[in-house]
Each structure stands twice: as C-alpha cells, then as structure tokens.
Amino acid sequence: MKKKIFSMLLGLALVVGSVCGGVFAEEADPAEGGLTKDVVVLFTSDVHCGIDQGFGYVGLKAVRDKLEADGNYTLLVDDGDSIQGEPLGTMTTGESIVDLMNAEGYDVAIPGNHEFDYGMDRFLELTEKAEYPYISCNFNKEGELVFDPYVIKEFDGVKFAFVGITTPKTITSSTPIYFQDEDGNYIYGFFQDETGETLYNAVQKAVDDARAEGADYVIVMAHLGNEATCEPYTYADVISHTNGIDAFLDGHSHDTDKVVMNNKDGKEVIRAACGTKMANIGWLRISAEDGSVDSGLYTWQNSVSAPELLGITNEMTAALEEETADLNEKLNEVVAKTAVDLTINDPTAVDENNNPIRIIRRAETNLGDLCADAYLDQSGADVSFVNGGGIRVSIPAGDITLNDILKVHPFGNMMCVIEVTGQQILDALEWGSRNVPGESGGFLQVGGLTYEIHTYIDSSCTEDTNGLFTGVAGEYRVKNVMVGGEPLDLEKTYTLASHDYMLLNGGDGYAMFGGANILQDRVKLDNQVLIDYVTGTLGGVIGEEYAEPYGEGRIIAVEEAPAE
DSSP states (O other): OHHHHHHHHHHHHHHHHHHSSOOBOSSOOOOTTOOSSOEEEEEEOOOTTOTTSTTHHHHHHHHHHHHHHTTOEEEEEEOSOOSOSSHHHHHHTTHHHHHHHHHHTOOEEOOOGGGGTTOHHHHHHHHHHOSSOBOOSSOEETTEESSOSEEEEEETTEEEEEEEEEOTTHHHHSOGGGGBOTTSOBOEEOOOOSSSHHHHHHHHHHHHHHHHTTOSEEEEEEEOOSOGGGTTSSHHHHHHTOOOOSEEEEESSOOOOEEEEEOTTSOEEEEEEOOSTTSEEEEEEEOTTTOOEEEEEEEOOOSSOHHHHHTOOSHHHHHHHHHHHHHHHHHTOEEEEESSOBOSEEEEEEOTTSOEEEOTTTSOOHHHHHHHHHHHHHHOOSEEEEEGGGOOOOBOSEEEEHHHHHHHSOSOOBEEEEEEEHHHHHHHHHHHTTTTTSOOTTOEEEESEEEEEETTSOOOEEEOTTSOEEEEOSOOSEEEEEETTEEOOTTSEEEEEEEHHHHTTOGGGOGGGTTOOEEEOSOSBHHHHHHHIIIIITTTEEOGGGOOTTOSSSEEEEOSOOOO
8 A cells, every 4th residue: 555655646746847947949859759758867866875865776676667657668777875874884985885876777978076085996886886877077087088078879760868977176175185196296187167167078078979979968967066165166167158958957056956948059957856865866868759858857855765664675675774773773872962953054944945954064063063063172282173074964852873974074075183383274254254145065063263254245265177275365254263262373283183185185175284283193093082081081971061052152143344
C-alpha cells in the first residue's frame, strides 16, 4: 500500500511540475520522425553525501523507475558536490559515494568545487572508479582539458548533448594547493580571468562542437550558482554571453530557483536548480509531441526521508545498507549534550519557499561562537577564526552524537596556529566581510576578538584572477576591532588559530597569511578540536552561555554612518 501511495504522489508531482513555468524549444530541431517517448532528465546537485535524506538514493531510484514505467526515456545526471559533506564521504574519502552513484545508474556527472576536497590525486582516482563519465569544458591542466567537455546521449535518433561547467571559484573554495605543483605553481585551473570571457569562450566552443557533432539539444550541467561572490561566473553571466543552449541545470548555490532569461541572441533559456541534500529531485522534460522543453522539481519537505516514511525499498536499499553498516555504531555514539539549539540558520525567518535562511556566512551565530571558542581553547592562541562555509549544519538541543559533530566540520581540516600582525588580522576580517549583507563562505566567525562591519561602506577589497586577496583599495568597512578587550594594534604580533585550509593553503582567498611563522602545524582535525572542547573543557554539556542564537555580540553590523 505504501508503495502504491508513493506512486500516486509521484504522479501528482508530475502533474504539478508540468504546470509550473513556461515551455520552451529554444534551439531544438529534432530529427524528422523524432522521439517516440518523452525524455526526462533527472538531475541532482549538492547532495553532499545526503544519500538517505529527503528522497535519498532509494527514493531517486523509485522516481526513475516510475517515470520509465509510465513510458518515458530517462537520464540521470549530477551537477557536482556529491562526494563530500557527511561522515560516509569523509571516512571513505568519497569512495562509498561513487560506489552508490554507480549502483544508482548515473549517466553523467560534473565536478563541483568540493569534489577536490580529498586532493587532486584522490579525485582522479575516483573518476576512474566511476562507471559514468565526468565532463567539464573548463577544468584543465596547463591549458589541456582533463575531461571531455561534453557527452552525447541518443534516443530514437535524436541526440542530446550534455556540456559540463565547473566554477572557476573552485581554486579558493576547495584547497588552493591541490591545484599546484610541488613548486607552488598553479597547473590546474578553470579558465578563470577577470572578465569571464575565457570561460564564456570555452562554453561556447563546447556547445558549437556538440552542435557540429549532430546534437539536437544542448543541455548544460553547471556548478556555478547565483551568488554575487561567483561573478563573473554565475549562470546568468554564462547564459547572457553564449547561444545554442536549450537548458541550463545548475548547482553550487543550494537554491531551487527556476529562471527564464535571454541568451546573447535574445532567445529564452531555462535555468533550473534543485537545492541540496536530496530534498528535491530536478526534472527536465523534452516532449516527444512537439520537442518543447520544461523543468520542475519533485520536492520532499518532511524531516523523515521519503523511503523511511513510506516504506520504499528497491535495489538501492541493500546498496545503502552495505555502505553504511560499519559506520553506524560508532557514528551514533553520544559524546555530549546541549541544552540549547546551536544554529547556522536564522532561528525564525524563512524564505519564500519556507526554507530556513542560512546566516552563518554573513552574521554571528551561537554555533559559530562555539566553533571559534573551540579553536581558541584548544590552541591557546590570542585570536581564532572559523570560516562560515566550514560550519555546515545546526545541532538541535539534546544528545550530540559523533555523527552530529562530524557533520558540523566534514572537511577534515587541521588546526594550525600562526603568528600574524594586527594588520593581517584586519585585512582578514575585511576580506571575510566584503559581501555582507550577502553571503560568503569565507565570512569569519571569531574567538578572542570583536568587530564591527560598517555595511554602508562598499567593500574595496582587491583580488587576483584566482580569487586570492591582494589588498584593500579604499576605506575599510571593518572598524573598532577589539582583541581581549583592547583595541587592535596594527603593528603588534598576535597568535591566530584556525585550520590549514585557510591559514596555510589560501582557502577562500585568504592570501594575507602567506609566509607567516607557523607555531602549530596541522596538530588536530577540526572536528576533533570541537569534540575535545565540548567533552573536555565544557564537561560534555553546552549550556546557557551559548543560548542566544545570534551569538554574544562579537560581530556587529552597522548599517548607517554615525552622526557627526
């Protein structure tokens, strides 16, 4: 009965999805005779190892099976950031996720920025293990593409080209040294430049080459996003500078926006995204009747996954159980308790889709304070920084398991302590605050200091073509920095604790620390830093000192200039 109910729900989702948005046949000119069935491209993105959340991989298999049983051709593609983000990925350096994607029957995938988080060698090993191709028209080694820029799939003589794009911001949103040789020279890149033209040209060449090979439809699989920090490499930048694309399936921003916009010739292109952690499955349908293209989402908003709530089982059930069985006992061990909710989100506000609003990347939160305090406590440094993009999930009040903490810090970064000047601290705070009130993964949660962000002052931070900090050209928007209750001394030397990603490897563009004297070099995993602080210093209980969800006032946004 539960399976029957789920099939009915899927049928309803198909009807609802087909109503949303317009229908387009942008560049398509299918071969005469054409399709005998609709083609449905299912797409996932930013799964971040959330294989048993939302629909999960079991639900994804059920959706695909239902679509095929209803008489559709199907393809399954992934738009990046699948192999990292939860303990199963961390503890197997991505291998278990690739095994599950093989079992799921993915047809194509692209690398997101976090596919590189286990190192270049490891990622390339995983691509050899994958039974589906990875594609990217801009990921290159010394100018030569590492993967094919596109692949073509065919049904009834109609050819569908998939073109891959990986964000050029990957170098700083993964770990910069992974893209360098032994001498520190960048040998891997993503055709990044100051204007975006090199990327646009690479995309256009891939599209044109696919058309020349007979593609009737060209579908972009991208990991670009919509955030201001991604410019000039957002989906909108690429679409507006190219032609020949029928649909643009995008990831990276974790959004679920469907946008219709004009390409450089004034023709409409659908851009679709499907969020994160399998809460949604994206679909792109090409009609056999008239060749039109439309997109939508299958959405699962319940906290309990679809397979668990509806009792769905299929071939993926056994595959999931096999990959997760050995980890579950240890991961479910209770290591601490918290009396308060610890959050990365605004505790009350939601967006227009009723989803939580993430604020950890632009404002102080109590979980940000906790993580920064852990670095401060475990290092003995004067000041601690934790990038907001490295704090991934909230922790609800109650028992805290090892799994909960691993999810907070899933990247396997290592604690370091370096000597820095007050000027370097100020530059780092300015760089981290450059997008406020917008988001940045490099936004700094802090311990040992307080600061103000005067948001009425436009950021004047400068960067090189790789997205690394080069300086501040105008007035600083960060002001009134206090260290240990005393004003920051720009000439003084301080000790700074954070992790190797940011302090040693230039992650999130923090180049101002290059050449700093290293006092503690990769001494402890970031999640172990948090575990030891909570279980040791705090005695296993997080109490009322962290009760305020917006933190204790370490970071203050000043929206208007003080009266003179």
